[in-house]
Amino acid sequence: MVVLLVLVFFLGGGWYFSGRIHSDALEVKAYPVERHLTLEPNAGGTLRITSTEPKEMTMLRAPSTFGLKWAGGYGRVSGPVVATGQGAVERTYEVVSGDPPKAGTKAELDLVAFPDDPAVAFGQAVPRVIYTSPGGRFPAYFVPGAGAASKTWAILVHGKGGSRTEMYRMARDTVQAGLPSLDITYRNDKGAPKDPSGYYQYGRTEWRDLHGAIAYAAAHGADRVVLGADSMGGGIVASYLRHREAGTKGLPVAGIILDAPMLDFERTVEFGASQIDLPGLGQVPDSLTWTAERIAAARYDVDWDAVDYLDHPSWLAVPALVFHGTADTTVPISTSRELAREKPDLVTLVQTQGAEHVRSWNADPDVYDEHVRAFLAGL
Numbered sequence: 001m002v003v004l005l006v007l008v009f010f011l012g013g014g015w016y017f018s019g020r021i022h023s024d025a026l027e028v029k030a031y032p033v034e035r036h037l038t039l040e041p042n043a044g045g046t047l048r049i050t051s052t053e054p055k056e057m058t059m060l061r062a063p064s065t066f067g068l069k070w071a072g073g074y075g076r077v078s079g080p081v082v083a084t085g086q087g088a089v090e091r092t093y094e095v096v097s098g099d100p101p102k103a104g105t106k107a108e109l110d111l112v113a114f115p116d117d118p119a120v121a122f123g124q125a126v127p128r129v130i131y132t133s134p135g136g137r138f139p140a141y142f143v144p145g146a147g148a149a150s151k152t153w154a155i156l157v158h159g160k161g162g163s164r165t166e167m168y169r170m171a172r173d174t175v176q177a178g179l180p181s182l183d184i185t186y187r188n189d190k191g192a193p194k195d196p197s198g199y200y201q202y203g204r205t206e207w208r209d210l211h212g213a214i215a216y217a218a219a220h221g222a223d224r225v226v227l228g229a230d231s232m233g234g235g236i237v238a239s240y241l242r243h244r245e246a247g248t249k250g251l252p253v254a255g256i257i258l259d260a261p262m263l264d265f266e267r268t269v270e271f272g273a274s275q276i277d278l279p280g281l282g283q284v285p286d287s288l289t290w291t292a293e294r295i296a297a298a299r300y301d302v303d304w305d306a307v308d309y310l311d312h313p314s315w316l317a318v319p320a321l322v323f324h325g326t327a328d329t330t331v332p333i334s335t336s337r338e339l340a341r342e343k344p345d346l347v348t349l350v351q352t353q354g355a356e357h358v359r360s361w362n363a364d365p366d367v368y369d370e371h372v373r374a375f376l377a378g379l
Contacts, residue, residue, distance in 0.1 A: 014291035017284070021269055021296045026199040028188045031161065035106040037068065046082050047075075047093040047101075056109050060089045062354070064362045067110030073098030074115040075107075078365075096120065111362060114168045118143070118183075121168040122175060131184070133212030135205070136193035138185045140164070140213060143171060145178040152254060152379070153222040154181040155213050159231025159262075159358060160200055163190065169361040170228045170257060173372040179226060184213045186236065199300060202232055202265045202307040203239030210240045214250050224252040226379065230358045231331060234261020238309035238316075245315050254379045255319040257372060260328055260358045263335045265307035266293060271332040310335060313342045320347045321375040323368065325355025348375065 036056055040048035047068075051057050059066065065078040077091035084090070097115050101107065118126035118141050129142045141164055154174035156167040164183045174181045186209035187195040195205055214225055229237045237256055244250060262268055273289040296302050309315065316339070324336040333351065340349040350371055352360040361368040 014288060014295045017273070017288065017292035018295035018299055021292060021302070022199075022300055024272070025160075025265075025269065026296075026300055026302070028194070028198065028200060029161075030190070033069075033108055035070070035108045037107040037109060039068065039070065039101040039105045039107050040103050041101055042090070045092055045094070046090050047077065048088050048090050049077075050088045051109075057087070057089065059109065059356075060091065062363075064359065065113050065365055066362060067096075067113040067115075068093070068101075068107045069110050069115075070101050070105045070107040073101060074110075074120075075101065076113050111359060112165050112168060113362065114165065116163075116165050118164075118168070121165075121172065129182075129216070131182075131213050131216035133209040135187045135195070135209055135212075138187075138189075138192050138209055138212065140185060140216075141183040143175050143181045143183070145174070145180045146176050147178045149221075150178045150180060151221060151223040152179055152226060153217040153224075154179040154226045154228055155210065155217060156181060156183045157186070157210060157227070157229040157233035157236050159229075159233050160202075162230065166230055166358075167228065169365075169368070170230075170259070170372065173369050174226065174228065174376065177373055177376040179376065180217075180222070182213055182217060184210070186210065197301065200232065202262065203235035203237075203309070204303065204306050206236045207239035207243055210236055211243070211248065211250060214240075218251050222251060224254045226254050226257065226376065228257040229261065230259045232262045234258040234263060235265070235307060235309060237261075238263060239307075241315040241317075242309065245317075253318050255321070255375065256316075257321045257375065258336075259323045259360055260325065260331050261322065261336065261339075262331050263309045263339060264311075265302075266304045267308075267310075267335060268331050269293065272330070275329060310338055310342070313339060316343050316346060318346065319375070319379065321350070321371060322347055323350045323352060323360035323371070325352045325357065325359055325363070327354050328357045330357035 036051045036053040068075040074097045077093045079092045082090040114121040158166040185192045186206045273284045324333045340347040355363040
């Protein structure tokens, strides 16, 4: 009887948690706009903010930079916290575009901190271009580099479920450094072709779309590239470099810039599982997570070895600047630390104290920008 109960626990629990892997990590879905913030402008350029989401209030109580989206306008909070109390926080803010908020305006917290319109982020018209890969035709933003034309281009890859706007923060630095910058989409993005599997593949297939973007750069005058990526985009970059190592042709890669890169999908899943509490049991047992991963491999064709880019990191043969927040609860910082240990002569790891997932820029934009610009100047 005990053996039967154990079997039922692992098979039933494994089946359930494999479904969680599907819904939380593999499934392509749109997320609704959720305006949890209420804004109350004050005299002197400050804003009183309340939120129905405790996590958002915690974020706003730190001296970090965030965007605010409301109907008809966009703003940004930055600098030290002015005051807190009675479930609210007061921050210095600026209106970036559109109309200023009125008392009681509902708003959405935005990590990008720049409006969707790239012309606002870069201060110039930004052409939309199309590149191709075996997956189809993909839209991208092309931003010319500042100053004299450069033959080194930056190719920028956002994370899972994100969009091109996510890369504005890094792209502003690459453009300022003089690099023509291509902010790309890839399969399963909104407005882009779908992956035949219907799932995110964490680099297994998306690398081909990055390869197509690099071919576009080559056809338009580039002779080498710098690759920049956030989160799952880091896995796409690693997968591309792994295929380069195996013989795929392409432009020389001068260096890479990664922010909270997803370099081992299995360890990322296990990290997430370790933060789940089961009633009466506490943390999800490692053995149950392992069972769920094996079931997910059978149900959804997950090849865990193919999306482990730390097992054989020989793909990294160029300088790399890696940001990772010490409070990241999505991708374990241990994976970036391992890459730095394996490649100490190539990896510069910037560990941003207290920062959550892909929020190193938000924690201190000036420090982030200084690191990126110094890295690019040294290539």
